Amino acid sequence: xxxxxxxxxxxxxxxxxxxxxxxxxxxxxxxxxxxxxxxxxxxxxxxxxxxxxxxxxxxxxxxxxxxxxxxxxxxxxxxxxxxxxxxxxxxxxxxxxxxxxxxxxxxxxxxxxxxxxxxxxxxxxxxxxxxxxxxxxxxxxxxxxxxxxxxxxxxxxxxxxxxxxxxxxxxxxxxxxxxxxxxxxxxxxxxxxxxxxxxxxxxxxxxxxxxxxxxxxxxxxxxxxxxxxxxxxxxxxxxxxxxxxxxxxxxxxxxxxxxxxxxxxxxxxxxxxxxxxxxxxxxxxxxxxxxxxxxxxxxxxxxxxxxxxxxxxxxxxxxxxxxxxxxxxxxxxxxxxxxxxxxxxxxxxxxxxxxxxxxxxxxxxxxxxxxxxxxxxxxxxxxxxxxxxxxxxxxxxxxxxxxxxxxxxxxxxxxxxxx
Numbered sequence: 001x002x003x004x005x006x007x008x009x010x011x012x013x014x015x016x017x018x019x020x021x022x023x024x025x026x027x028x029x030x031x032x033x034x035x036x037x038x039x040x041x042x043x044x045x046x047x048x049x050x051x052x053x054x055x056x057x058x059x060x061x062x063x064x065x066x067x068x069x070x071x072x073x074x075x076x077x078x079x080x081x082x083x084x085x086x087x088x089x090x091x092x093x094x095x096x097x098x099x100x101x102x103x104x105x106x107x108x109x110x111x112x113x114x115x116x117x118x119x120x121x122x123x124x125x126x127x128x129x130x131x132x133x134x135x136x137x138x139x140x141x142x143x144x145x146x147x148x149x150x151x152x153x154x155x156x157x158x159x160x161x162x163x164x165x166x167x168x169x170x171x172x173x174x175x176x177x178x179x180x181x182x183x184x185x186x187x188x189x190x191x192x193x194x195x196x197x198x199x200x201x202x203x204x205x206x207x208x209x210x211x212x213x214x215x216x217x218x219x220x221x222x223x224x225x226x227x228x229x230x231x232x233x234x235x236x237x238x239x240x241x242x243x244x245x246x247x248x249x250x251x252x253x254x255x256x257x258x259x260x261x262x263x264x265x266x267x268x269x270x271x272x273x274x275x276x277x278x279x280x281x282x283x284x285x286x287x288x289x290x291x292x293x294x295x296x297x298x299x300x301x302x303x304x305x306x307x308x309x310x311x312x313x314x315x316x317x318x319x320x321x322x323x324x325x326x327x328x329x330x331x332x333x334x335x336x337x338x339x340x341x342x343x344x345x346x347x348x349x350x351x352x353x354x355x356x357x358x359x360x361x362x363x364x365x366x367x368x369x370x371x372x373x374x375x376x377x378x379x380x381x382x383x384x385x386x387x388x389x390x391x392x393x394x395x396x397x398x399x400x401x402x403x404x405x406x407x408x409x410x411x412x413x414x415x416x417x418x419x
Contacts, residue, residue, distance in 0.1 A: 003027050003032065004027060004032040004034070004040065004042065004244055004245070005034075005245075005247070007023070007025070007026055007027065007244050008244035008245050008246065008247065011023065011205065011243065011244055011297060011298075012246065012251065012297065012298075013297070014295075014297035016244075016297070018205055018206050018243065018300065018302050018303070019302065019401070020143075020206075020302065020303050020401035021044065021045075021204060021206065021242040021243075021303055021401075022044055022242075023205070023243055023244065026042055026243075026244065027042060028042050028043045029041065029042075029043055029066065029069040029070060029072075029073050030042075030073050030076075031049070031073040031074055031076060031077035031078075033077060034237065034245060035194065035237075036051070037050055037051045037052070037172075037194060038050055038051075038194060038196060038237070038239070039051075039074070039077045039078070040239060040245060041062075041070050041073045041074060042244065043062060043063070043066050043069075043070060044062075044063060044066070044093055044242075045060060045062050045063060045091075045093035045094050045241050045242060046060065046062075046239075046240070046241050046242065046243075047059070047060055047061060047062050047070055047074065047097065048060065048198055048239045048241075049074055049077070049078065050172060050174075050191065050194070050196075051078055051080060052083075052169055052170020052171055052172050053170040053171040054083060054169060054170035054171075055080045055081045055082060055083035055169075055170060056074070056078060056080045056081065056082045056083065057082075057083060057084045057085070057086070057167075057169060057170075057172070057174060058074075058082055058084070058085040058086065058113070059085075059086045059088065059189055059198045059200075059239070059241075060085075060086070060087065060088055060094045060095075060097075060198075060200070060241050061085055061087070061094065061095060061096065061097030061098050062093065062094070062096065062097035063092065063093045063096055063097065064092075064096035064097070064099070064151075066097065067096060067097040067098075067099050067100055068100055070097050071097070071100035071101060071104075081104075081105065081108070081110060082098075082101045082105075082113040083113060083114065083169060083170070084113060084114050084115075084116060084167065084169060084174075085098055085101075085113045085114070085115050085116070086115075086116050086117065086167075086174065086176065086187060086189055086198075087115060087116070087117040087121055087157065087187070088186060088187045088188065088189070088198065088199075088200025088201065088241060089117075089118075089121065089124075089182070089183045089185050089186045089187065089200055089201060090117070090120075090121040090124035090125060090128075090154075090183070090185050091183070091201070092128075092151060094200075094201075094241060095121075095154065095155060096151070096155070098112075098113060098115070098155050099155075101113055102155075114158045114159060115155060115156070115157045115158045115159070116157060116158070116159045116160075116161070116165070116167060116176065117157040117159075117160060117185070117187065118160065118161060118162075118178050118185045118186065118187050119160040119161065119162055119185075120183075120184050120185035121156075121157055121160070121185045122156055122157060122160065123185070124183070124184075124185055125154040125156060128150065128151070128152070128154070129152045129153075129154075132150040132151070132152050133150070135150040136148050136149060136150040138214040138215070140409075141214065141405050141406060141409040142212075142214060142401070142402065142405040142406075143401075143405060144405055144408060144409075161176060161178070162178065163177075163178055164176065164177055164178070171193075172191055172193055172194070173191065173192055173193060174189055174190075174191055175189065175190040175191070175192065176188075176189055177189075177190070177226075177229070179202060179222060179223070179225075179226035179229075180219035180222035180223065180226075181201070181202045181208075181210075181218070181219055181222060181223035181226055182201045182202065182208070182209050182210065182218055182223070183201075183218075184217075184219070186200055186201070186202060186226075187200060188200055188202055188226065188230055190230075190233050190235065192233075194237070195234075195235055195236035195237055195249075196235060196236075196237045196239060197230060197233060197235035197237065197238050197239065197252065198239045198240075198241070199227075199230060199238065199239075199240055199241075199256075200240075200241050201240075201241055201242065202223060202226055202227060202230070203227070203238065203240050203255060203256060203259060203298075204240055204241070204242040204243060204303070205240065205242060205243030205244075205297075205298045206242075206243075206298070206299070206300055206301070206302050206303045206304070207262070207289075207299050207300060207301040207302070207303065207304050207305055207306065207309075207400075208220070208223060208259060208262070208263060208304065208309070209303055209304045210223060210263065210304060210308075210309045210312055211304050211305070211306075211307070211308025211309035211310070211311055211312040211402075212304055212308065212402060213308055213311070213402060213406070214402075214406075217312070217315065217316060218309075218312045218316075219316070220263045220266065220267055220309060220312060220313055220316070221263075221264075221267055221316075223260075223263055224259075224260040224261075224263040224264050224267070225260075227256045227257070227259050227260035227263075228256070228257065228260045230256050231252070231253045231256040231257050231260070234249055234253075235249065235252050236248060236249045236252065237252070238251075238252045238255065238256075243298075255298055258293055258296055258298075258299065259298070259299065261290070261293060262289050262290070262293045262299055263309070265289055265290050265293075266287060266289060266306055266309050266310060266313065267313055269286070269287040269288075270283055270287050270310050270313040270314065271313070271317065273286065273287070274314065274317060274318055278323070279322060279323030279324060280311070280314050280318075280322035280323055280324075281322065281323070281324065283310060283314065284307050284310050284311060287306070287307075287310045288306065289306050300399075301399050301400050302399050302400060302401065303400060303401050303402065304400060304402055305399070305400040305402065305403065308400075308402060333375055334375050334376070334378075336372075336375075337371075337372045337373075337374075337375035337376040338375075338376045340372055340376070341372065341373065341376035341377070347372075347373040347374075347376040347377035347380060347383055348373070348377075348380075348382070348383070350369050350370070350372050350373035350376065351369070351370055351373040351382070351383050351386040351387075353369050354366045354367075354368075354369035354370035354373060354386060354390055355386060355389075355390070357369060358390050358393055363390070363393060363394045363397055366390050366393075366394070367390055367391065367394050367407075370383075370386055370387045370390045370391075371387070373386065373387070374387045374414070381417065381418050384414040384415075384417040384418050385414070385418050387410070387411075387414040388411045388412075388414035388415045388418065389411075391407045391408070391410045391411035391414070392407075392408075392411045394407045395407040395408045395411060
C-alpha cells in the first residue's frame, strides 16, 4: 500500500499527530500517485498535481523555500509541462512554488503556467506589501522564526474570477468556487471526472484556523456553509492543502460536515450570549465545542483553538469593544500596572503571587500577574526572570501553535533581558 495512504489511514484512526499544520512523521517532498492522473506532493503546504491530456494542472504551489524540492518531486512523477496553477488563496505557503516551472517554460520557449485565482488574491498581495514589516513580526512570533523577511513581490494571478469559474482543460473539468472562510479570497476546486475535491485551507486536519489572534478577520459562518456545499458534491477523494488525503465518499462527507457542525456550534453559542448582553470575557470562558466532536482526529486544537474562534465571531458581529466600559478608553497599561504594583507593595510581590498561582496550576492568572509586574518594572532583571519562567510554563501547558508561539516569544523576550 502507498506510504501516503498508510499515513492517511493512521491519521483517520487518530494514530497520527499534527504539530501545527505539519503532520508528525508525514512523508514530504515526494510525489505520491493516488490515481493515474492525480499526485500529491506533501510538505508544510501540499501541491496537488492533475495530469490531463494537455499538460499538468497544479492546485497550490507551496513555499519559496521548498520550491525546488517540490519541482523535483513533480518532475520525478511526470515530465508534462505545467499549463495552469490554481492558488486556493494568497497565503505565502501556497503561492511561491512556481519559480522553477516558470524558468523551465522560459528555457523551453513555451508559455509560463497560467495562474488562476479569486480576484481578491491580488488585493491580499497589495496588503502584504503595505504591511510587510508587521507580517514579518507576527509570523516570526507565530512560527518561532527569527529575522523572518516578509516578501513584497508576488507571482500575481493571470486570470481571476469572482464567484464561480470553470476551467476545462485536457479532458478534465476544474470547477472553481469562491468561499469566505480562513480568508476572503479562498477557492475550492472540484474535479468531477475524478471525484476529487481540493478544499485549500477550508479543511486542514485540525480545528479550523478561524480565530488566529494575529491575523485579519475570518468568516466562520460562511466557512461552515462552504463545507456543507462541498459535502454535497459527493467527492470520493479529499485533497487538502495541509495534511493527508481522505479516501472514500463517506469519510469525505463526515470530515466536511463535522467541521461545519463544529463551527456552527461555536457561532450559535456565541451569538446566543451576545444577544443576551453578555460580555466577551464571560463568553470566551463559557462557549465550548460539542463533546462528540472534540475527539475527532481532524478537529484537534493544535493550530488554532475554539477560544480564539469565539473572539473572531465576536469581532465579526460585535466589533472590538468587549463590553467592559473600562476598556473603552483605558489608561496606559504601564500606568495601571504601576498603580496596582504600588497597592500590592511592589512589583516583586506581584511576581511572587504570579509564581504562587502557577504552582497552583492557574497559569492564566499567573501570566496576568507577571505581565503587570513586568509593566510596572520593565528594567528589573529578577522580574524578567519570573516572566520568562511563567511564560515558559504557560507554553508547555498549551496545545495550539498560536498560543505557544505568542507565549514562547514573550518568554524569549524576557530571557534576552536577563543575559
